[in-house]
Amino acid sequence: MSASVAKSDLLNAAVREVGIAIDKAFDSLLPVPDDARARLYEAMRHAAIGGGKRMRPMLVKATADLFNVAAESAVRVGLAVECIHVYSLVHDDLPAMDNDDLRRGKPTVHKAFDEATAILAGDCLHDLAFEVLIDPRTHADPFVRCELVRALAVSSGPAGMAGGQMMDLEAEKSGFDLPTVTRLQQLKTGALIGFCVEAGAILGRIPPEGRTSLHGYARDIGLAFQIADDLLDVEGDAHLAGKALGKDAAAGKETFVSLLGVERAREQARMLVDQAKAHLHGFGAEADLLRAIADYVVERDR
Amino acid sequence: MSASVAKSDLLNAAVREVGIAIDKAFDSLLPVPDDARARLYEAMRHAAIGGGKRMRPMLVKATADLFNVAAESAVRVGLAVECIHVYSLVHDDLPAMDNDDLRRGKPTVHKAFDEATAILAGDCLHDLAFEVLIDPRTHADPFVRCELVRALAVSSGPAGMAGGQMMDLEAEKSGFDLPTVTRLQQLKTGALIGFCVEAGAILGRIPPEGRTSLHGYARDIGLAFQIADDLLDVEGDAHLAGKALGKDAAAGKETFVSLLGVERAREQARMLVDQAKAHLHGFGAEADLLRAIADYVVERDR
Numbered sequence: 001m002s003a004s005v006a007k008s009d010l011l012n013a014a015v016r017e018v019g020i021a022i023d024k025a026f027d028s029l030l031p032v033p034d035d036a037r038a039r040l041y042e043a044m045r046h047a048a049i050g051g052g053k054r055m056r057p058m059l060v061k062a063t064a065d066l067f068n069v070a071a072e073s074a075v076r077v078g079l080a081v082e083c084i085h086v087y088s089l090v091h092d093d094l095p096a097m098d099n100d101d102l103r104r105g106k107p108t109v110h111k112a113f114d115e116a117t118a119i120l121a122g123d124c125l126h127d128l129a130f131e132v133l134i135d136p137r138t139h140a141d142p143f144v145r146c147e148l149v150r151a152l153a154v155s156s157g158p159a160g161m162a163g164g165q166m167m168d169l170e171a172e173k174s175g176f177d178l179p180t181v182t183r184l185q186q187l188k189t190g191a192l193i194g195f196c197v198e199a200g201a202i203l204g205r206i207p208p209e210g211r212t213s214l215h216g217y218a219r220d221i222g223l224a225f226q227i228a229d230d231l232l233d234v235e236g237d238a239h240l241a242g243k244a245l246g247k248d249a250a251a252g253k254e255t256f257v258s259l260l261g262v263e264r265a266r267e268q269a270r271m272l273v274d275q276a277k278a279h280l281h282g283f284g285a286e287a288d289l290l291r292a293i294a295d296y297v298v299e300r301d302r
Numbered sequence: 303m304s305a306s307v308a309k310s311d312l313l314n315a316a317v318r319e320v321g322i323a324i325d326k327a328f329d330s331l332l333p334v335p336d337d338a339r340a341r342l343y344e345a346m347r348h349a350a351i352g353g354g355k356r357m358r359p360m361l362v363k364a365t366a367d368l369f370n371v372a373a374e375s376a377v378r379v380g381l382a383v384e385c386i387h388v389y390s391l392v393h394d395d396l397p398a399m400d401n402d403d404l405r406r407g408k409p410t411v412h413k414a415f416d417e418a419t420a421i422l423a424g425d426c427l428h429d430l431a432f433e434v435l436i437d438p439r440t441h442a443d444p445f446v447r448c449e450l451v452r453a454l455a456v457s458s459g460p461a462g463m464a465g466g467q468m469m470d471l472e473a474e475k476s477g478f479d480l481p482t483v484t485r486l487q488q489l490k491t492g493a494l495i496g497f498c499v500e501a502g503a504i505l506g507r508i509p510p511e512g513r514t515s516l517h518g519y520a521r522d523i524g525l526a527f528q529i530a531d532d533l534l535d536v537e538g539d540a541h542l543a544g545k546a547l548g549k550d551a552a553a554g555k556e557t558f559v560s561l562l563g564v565e566r567a568r569e570q571a572r573m574l575v576d577q578a579k580a581h582l583h584g585f586g587a588e589a590d591l592l593r594a595i596a597d598y599v600v601e602r603d604r
Contacts, residue, residue: 040464130455131455
């Protein structure tokens, strides 16, 4: 068996395992109540269960595994970050934002339910993230839980994901240059990816000065991920992607692909992935899942 | 000077003090950045600064004062709960929800900016609440910060405020009876008011079994507050209220007033306030601000 087959087996096994664990956790966290809130919980379940590759929970798990963190801790932190990711998709898909009808191959929440329910379901998943993190089952030490909450709040708010989304809205109005698009994406997708890797280190009680190489890894795969997304937006298969494509060009937004061209963008993504893996040189086989995720980020077709 | 004048002086002084502290804190937390996120921060400032009576931060302060909690801790927790309250107003005012043009005498955020910015500004204030709570300046002990985050996440999510808002949306479709309207309001406004009082006790390191009378106080003023709101919706002055009135009746929603009639609703609110104050019998003059807030809840004209 070649090394690359072994690595993709490792990835596939982790995708399966994490996917099942996250779906199971959402299912048990969100029982539909027998009252007028039923519709809200159904909308949260529609958004949260059975979707996506769970790349962010995978990153938490892969980093936590470097430091022998208990599996339950990693799953719960992965669940929290997925709550944030899913809430942001629900809000970003709204008519006032990106106005998307399809997400992960299903109708978006405001299509399957209605806009008001989608706004509330997003808000509730947002709360759920912090409720999950702060629970003692996530980690026995309140210092660790505090550090996780702080890191998640910062990386998802105006200095992170939501700030990046605001820049993305502004991008339709003004032609951004490469540094600005880079900054936008570092906030919009990079900050939360950075949290995942940071969270693994926090759970492993690695002090901030010991996290530099992991930060470098996260920064590089975050950008590579976005370049790959831009390439898929131009060249991808909407059916496989489970969402509408070609939207950035239609909206007149600058992307890595519009600014660099397809070939240079592809090269840049490849280079970033190599660089991401180079940051892991201090780790042995225990970092193979992180390496496999880095490769997956640019090789994926959805 | 009569006792009631003294009590309203106490209230007015606290309203001024808390109002200034909260505005100052928002101002320093939200400097407008010199990049494409400027509009987001401006929208957050528009929503958060200079509005309302800050009743929730007042409740945190009034309860914290019972237990000699440091002023900075009480202000920061008040700021966090106000972040949640303001974010919920911004989202509830959206066209897909209550579709309001006016809030606290100013255009709502989606009117002054646009819908997408309003959704994001709400999301960011939501994050800010947790970022403020988890900061060591809120309390040195991470156990206390964890307890605050847990309580805020639960009281603002589907088992609290947002769940109540969902019930409120459903109320337009089906005629709710009195127990269901009561439950709706206990979630929609009661849960966050309960958090404020709970937070004062958490900061004061009062164990859960010592919080019973405060829970009773919060439950009663929460309902009294909502009944007074329903009365203002029918009888109030839209100019003083700084928002549109008469909307519940127009939407065909059952309220305390539609179910009880004006006179019985007013009696009920008065009775709840008396009951709320009776819960404070174990406290002396140090609970006068809580007593004054209880009176204010039903006497206010906005």
